[in-house]
Amino acid sequence: MADAPFLNFIGGEWVAAASGDTFESRNPADTTDVIGSFPSSTADDVARAVEAAKEAFKTWRLVPAPKRGEILKRVGDLMTERKSEIARAMTREMGKPFFETKGDVQEAIDTAYYAMTMGRQLFGHTVPSEMNNKFNMTVRRPIGVCGLITAWNFPVAVPTWKMFPAILSGNTVVFKPSEDAPHSGALLVQVLEDAGVPAGVVNLVQGAGETGQAIVDHEDVAAISFTGSSETGAGIASSAAKRHARVSLEMGGKNPAIVMEDADLDLAMEGMIWGAYGTTGQRCTATSRLIVHEDVHDELVERVKAKASELRLGYGNDDDTDMGPLINQKALDKVTSYMDVAREDGATIAMGGERATGDGLDDGFFFQPTLFTGVTRDMRVAREEIFGPVLSVIKVTSFDEAIEVANDVAYGLSSAVYTSDIARAFRALRDIDAGITYINGPTIGAEAHMSFGGVKATGNGHREGGWEVYDFYTETKTCYIDFSGGLQRAQIDNYDD
Numbered sequence: 001m002a003d004a005p006f007l008n009f010i011g012g013e014w015v016a017a018a019s020g021d022t023f024e025s026r027n028p029a030d031t032t033d034v035i036g037s038f039p040s041s042t043a044d045d046v047a048r049a050v051e052a053a054k055e056a057f058k059t060w061r062l063v064p065a066p067k068r069g070e071i072l073k074r075v076g077d078l079m080t081e082r083k084s085e086i087a088r089a090m091t092r093e094m095g096k097p098f099f100e101t102k103g104d105v106q107e108a109i110d111t112a113y114y115a116m117t118m119g120r121q122l123f124g125h126t127v128p129s130e131m132n133n134k135f136n137m138t139v140r141r142p143i144g145v146c147g148l149i150t151a152w153n154f155p156v157a158v159p160t161w162k163m164f165p166a167i168l169s170g171n172t173v174v175f176k177p178s179e180d181a182p183h184s185g186a187l188l189v190q191v192l193e194d195a196g197v198p199a200g201v202v203n204l205v206q207g208a209g210e211t212g213q214a215i216v217d218h219e220d221v222a223a224i225s226f227t228g229s230s231e232t233g234a235g236i237a238s239s240a241a242k243r244h245a246r247v248s249l250e251m252g253g254k255n256p257a258i259v260m261e262d263a264d265l266d267l268a269m270e271g272m273i274w275g276a277y278g279t280t281g282q283r284c285t286a287t288s289r290l291i292v293h294e295d296v297h298d299e300l301v302e303r304v305k306a307k308a309s310e311l312r313l314g315y316g317n318d319d320d321t322d323m324g325p326l327i328n329q330k331a332l333d334k335v336t337s338y339m340d341v342a343r344e345d346g347a348t349i350a351m352g353g354e355r356a357t358g359d360g361l362d363d364g365f366f367f368q369p370t371l372f373t374g375v376t377r378d379m380r381v382a383r384e385e386i387f388g389p390v391l392s393v394i395k396v397t398s399f400d401e402a403i404e405v406a407n408d409v410a411y412g413l414s415s416a417v418y419t420s421d422i423a424r425a426f427r428a429l430r431d432i433d434a435g436i437t438y439i440n441g442p443t444i445g446a447e448a449h450m451s452f453g454g455v456k457a458t459g460n461g462h463r464e465g466g467w468e469v470y471d472f473y474t475e476t477k478t479c480y481i482d483f484s485g486g487l488q489r490a491q492i493d494n495y496d497d
């Protein structure tokens with residue numbers, strides 16, 4: 001069971017780490033609140049999980065895809081029943097408010113139902129042959145054991161973006177959640193067990209980065225899907241390349257929202273508030289750069305400040321909380337350090353800039369919603385991912401300049417443009433270097449049947465969500481059926497005469 005004592009899930013059994021070692025998970029809004037101890041898994045535990053997954057693959061790959069889809073339908077139904085219970089536990093473990101964790105679980109439910117439909121749509125192609133009496137087609141085959149390594153900020157939705165298409169396609173998986181969200185990961189796996197996913201198809205190994213590295217390095221793990229920082233992702237890609245394993249990387253962002261002088265400023269202000277401060281800014285899709293036309297700069301900045309100052313910080317399971325804590329001490333230190341970086345660069349801290357304390361916040365990692373003004377594109381706060389409730393405002397004088405600034409970073413995940421000019425909207429869709437562009441909406445949010453992913457240092461060309469993710473979890477087999485009754489000359493000389 002995914003209850004204390006918390007265990008790994010390997011080959012259909014809840015088991016401790018072979019070493020018996022554990023690590024603790026605590027509530028980031030109140031670090032005196034201990035959620036429990038989780039197995040510190042080593043390469044030995046990973047090897048057992050991979051072995052279980054390999055064994056299960058032999059039969060799971062042969063279960064018809066529509067039947068696998070039916071199991072995922074049950075997964076979606078069970079998650080719907082447990083939505084509040086899981087969301088409450090997630091909020092306690094990683095801090096974002098209950099209304100957000102419910103959204104996280106809903107995304108997982110949508111992903112399950114979408115996977116169910118894909119069970120009847122794992123299409124290949126039929127293609128005309130160059131020759132008579134020959135038939136050509138492609139079919140999709142599963143790859144084998146997939147290693148899934150995830151961050152903590154969407155601790156249920158993002159693992160399901162990987163796990164559900166992987167198992168629907170006939171693969172088996174070894175899943176390592178973040179050490180900052182082990183309970184959420186366990187609750188997810190519990191749903192799969194209860195929905196009747198056969199033993200060994202989904203395996204859970206808890207642990208830190210070394211556990212993830214052991215998955216990446218295991219020779220029987222055919223594919224690795226990773227969500228996390230660009231730095232960790234680069235290391236994973238390089239390790240996996242040595243043994244030719246397939247890798248999908250979803251990494252950091254420095255997402256711009258462009259607000260032009262013809263924008264609806266009420267809409268833009270709301271977009272900045274939830275894009276920048278929702279999830280305490282700890283989203284890969286968070287709005288971290290507001291690129292605003294000079295004509296509306298001052299008014300928009302004032303409106304954002306006024307609204308952001310009303311945000312209520314607190315424990316996310318309290319009804320009136322708008323914004324929770326940062327995830328851990330390291331994150332608090334990192335965000336705090338960027339206040340000095342901003343000052344040194346010559347930016348102005350127009351709002352916030354400090355740890356939030358008092359009113360029950362002292363035992364949590366709370367940070368005030370923060371706004372930097374006077375930012376220029378070359379400053380570090382305009383270029384580096386801070387991953388906290390921090391918005392850098394860059395003033396521009398034209399739409400062309402806005403696009404140029406938007407593209408002038410290493411990352412390319414999400415982007416937004418607020419304008420009432422349809423031509424500008426379409427130019428933005430064409431010209432912004434990002435995997436996602438919103439028109440008149442914030443940079444955040446995802447739908448299960450739409451592809452999700454980024455360009456440049458954000459990704460490596462793969463997508464999650466939508467049908468595109470099924471390309472990652474399947475291999476194409478090219479099939480020729482020759483009913484000519486003998487070798488055709490054309491097969492050898494390729495119609496050369």
Ligand SMILES: NC(=O)C1=CN([C@@H]2O[C@H](COP(=O)(O)OP(=O)(O)OC[C@H]3O[C@@H](n4cnc5c(N)ncnc54)[C@H](OP(=O)(O)O)[C@@H]3O)[C@@H](O)[C@H]2O)C=CC1
Nearest residue numbers: 150151177178179208209212213228229232250251252284
């Ligand atoms: N593009 C996207 O879809 C998303 C990207 N992100 C990005 O994730 C980052 C924040 O997440 P964070 O958890 O701090 O990211 P990290 O890169 O630190 O960790 C991500 C996962 O990788 C594990 N890990 C760490 N080192 C290794 C290694 N050498 N080999 C294998 N696995 C390893 C971590 O383990 P552990 O932490 O337990 O030690 C964790 O489970 C941000 O940059 C954010 O932008 C977040 C969500 C979505």
Ligand SMILES: O=C(O)CCC(=O)C(=O)O
Nearest residue numbers: 154283284285444445446
């Ligand atoms: O918006 C979502 O649903 C998930 C996106 C995500 O993973 C992120 O922004 O960190």
